[in-house]
Amino acid sequence: MIFLDAAATTPVRREVLEAMWPYLSGEFGNPSSHHSLGEAAADALAGARAAVAKVLGCRPGEVTFTSGGTEADNLALKGIALARRGADPALDRVAISAIEHPAVEESADYLRRVHGFTVDVVPVDRHGLVTPEAFAAALRPETALASIMYANNEVGTVQPVRELAALAAARGIPFHTDAVQAAGWLPLGVKDLGVDALSISGHKLGAPKGSGVLFAKGRLRIEPLVHGGGQERGRRSGTENVAGAVALATALTLAAEEQPRLAARVTELRDAFIRAVLEAVPGAVLTGHPAQRLPSVASFCFPGTSGESVLLELERRGVVCSSGSACAAGSDAPSPVLLALGLEAEVAQTAVRFSFTSAVTANELEQAAAAVRDAVGSVIGIGRR
Numbered sequence: 001m002i003f004l005d006a007a008a009t010t011p012v013r014r015e016v017l018e019a020m021w022p023y024l025s026g027e028f029g030n031p032s033s034h035h036s037l038g039e040a041a042a043d044a045l046a047g048a049r050a051a052v053a054k055v056l057g058c059r060p061g062e063v064t065f066t067s068g069g070t071e072a073d074n075l076a077l078k079g080i081a082l083a084r085r086g087a088d089p090a091l092d093r094v095a096i097s098a099i100e101h102p103a104v105e106e107s108a109d110y111l112r113r114v115h116g117f118t119v120d121v122v123p124v125d126r127h128g129l130v131t132p133e134a135f136a137a138a139l140r141p142e143t144a145l146a147s148i149m150y151a152n153n154e155v156g157t158v159q160p161v162r163e164l165a166a167l168a169a170a171r172g173i174p175f176h177t178d179a180v181q182a183a184g185w186l187p188l189g190v191k192d193l194g195v196d197a198l199s200i201s202g203h204k205l206g207a208p209k210g211s212g213v214l215f216a217k218g219r220l221r222i223e224p225l226v227h228g229g230g231q232e233r234g235r236r237s238g239t240e241n242v243a244g245a246v247a248l249a250t251a252l253t254l255a256a257e258e259q260p261r262l263a264a265r266v267t268e269l270r271d272a273f274i275r276a277v278l279e280a281v282p283g284a285v286l287t288g289h290p291a292q293r294l295p296s297v298a299s300f301c302f303p304g305t306s307g308e309s310v311l312l313e314l315e316r317r318g319v320v321c322s323s324g325s326a327c328a329a330g331s332d333a334p335s336p337v338l339l340a341l342g343l344e345a346e347v348a349q350t351a352v353r354f355s356f357t358s359a360v361t362a363n364e365l366e367q368a369a370a371a372v373r374d375a376v377g378s379v380i381g382i383g384r385r
């Protein structure tokens, strides 16, 4: 099987499994316990926090471990917006892009439905880019928080986060970015990016599902979502997932070391794959930005097909990928992300996303491009019969 669905999830890396194993077995203590087992667990958690902080270029106290990217996004959106409005009732708006992951989009909608916030949705251009002009136009004196994803999970477009964060900072508005897809592929230094908050998910990086991080700048107040024993400096109660934190820290550290080399290699393979698919399938459309895109994502529409049928035909030929995002998989509705890029609903329904791990090879992608040609040919043939 050729696995081209890494944006949905990745296998746990051996080094990560080995690093986390002691905290699932012999060193199984609760970090809050006042005995040697508890202290060993607390030390491991502190080590993981310091390692994540090193990659992000922040202080360890600014790192909150969560149960994944979804929780990190929820904590950022709800936690920051509610804390800021608590301090100043006039701050009752949030700004997000039109192509956010549901973890951000639904959190913003919750703020609207339940807490009376207004959500300002920043449009994107046909490549999925948020322009600085459109972003600046959405920022108001009442904006409690702006959240623009670093890289999109369906089309791979990478946003000009530095520039956008600077626009928010100039207005005193905290800026959050969902870096779940960017982590492992793009630089994550939070000072250089100029962001106030950033979300990461472990399972996109070779750590297990159910591990994540929210970076939030020290001075930012966050209203917790989960109440209890006050772990994670009161930001996220609940006995810590020590093994998960160690796993995420290990995966993130390895990814940061490998990132420049692997990103360059995979970008070349991605571009060759895009050329091969566009040549092999007449009428195929590359979605997202032609250059400002994740090294690991090639996404297309194949007009005249249905994305789901192409997926089935590809799987019969040994290639596993996804129609749009895993979260929307199985739904017949065209992807809101593709509609926001201005694609017709009929075309958006024909989307297929190929996403690569860093281990992908030229040979696999050559085989995959041939499988795409045959799969699309077969679906169109079936349609004509």
Ligand code: PLP
Binding pocket: 007, 008, 067, 068, 069, 070, 071, 073, 101, 103, 149, 151, 152, 153, 178, 180, 181, 201, 202, 203, 210, 211, 212, 326
């Ligand atoms: N944000 C983006 C951009 C994602 O792609 C995903 C997962 O696909 C998430 C957030 C959610 O992360 P998790 O699966 O860890 O909850």
